[in-house]
Amino acid sequence: MTHLSVNINKIATLRNARGGNVPDLVQFTKDIESFGAQGITVHPRPDERHIRYQDVLDLKPVVKTEFNIEGNPIAKFIDLVLRAKPAQVTLVPDAVDAITSNSGWDTVKHKDFLKEVISEFKRNDIRTSIFVDPNLSMVEHAANTGADRIELYTEAYAEEFSKGNKDAVKIYTDCAKKAIEMDLGLNAGHDLSLQNIQYFKQHVPGLLEVSIGHALITESLYFGLETTIKRYLNLLKG
Ligand SMILES: CC(=O)[C@@H](O)[C@H](O)COP(=O)(O)O
């Protein structure tokens, strides 16, 4: 079964546009869970342009499904995650000024750093996942970092799929097989949508979780949050 974790960054973006507490992240989180999503993802960035560090702490007692915190493991982020103790932390090597996540880890070059950070999270009973490009060597070497899972960066798949190039999923199928061989759990995310999710799910074995935000919130403007989440759950069945 593939779990849906809803990324609520964009709800925070909307809230921050006015400075008050509308929309209310806590209420959205409760509603998302009541509509059937199996997880909540947040990606606090150092400039706090959407999710604020305090949001993460406020959400911790609210989230009853899987709480997944994503981010670059700078000292401030590590401290936050150790305080919040989510079910899962996903490490993403994004630059401070990146508009969004734009690459996975080089799991060869950063092996020692990742090993050290991951062991600290694991000592605190937090499951670890690392964001990687769809590259067989990067997936293979991810196993040397001690990570429990990898999250395959799906931007390239989404972009190619939108142009009609369904073959773009092939490398993800191969990476998924490699992850299984290396005994790594498999997550995926970035630019997944109602259009491209079913094909991805059907061609990527062992997919444990997808985290989806930007498209899901956009689609909710058309279909409503509950209907949109239920559509994803339906497409992820099987
Ligand atoms: C890790 C990842 O893939 C990103 O999609 C991210 O979580 C989204 O972040 P933004 O909402 O800041 O674009």
Ligand SMILES: NCC(=O)COP(=O)(O)O
């Ligand atoms: N890890 C990916 C994520 O949380 C959501 O990415 P996107 O759907 O906002 O591109």
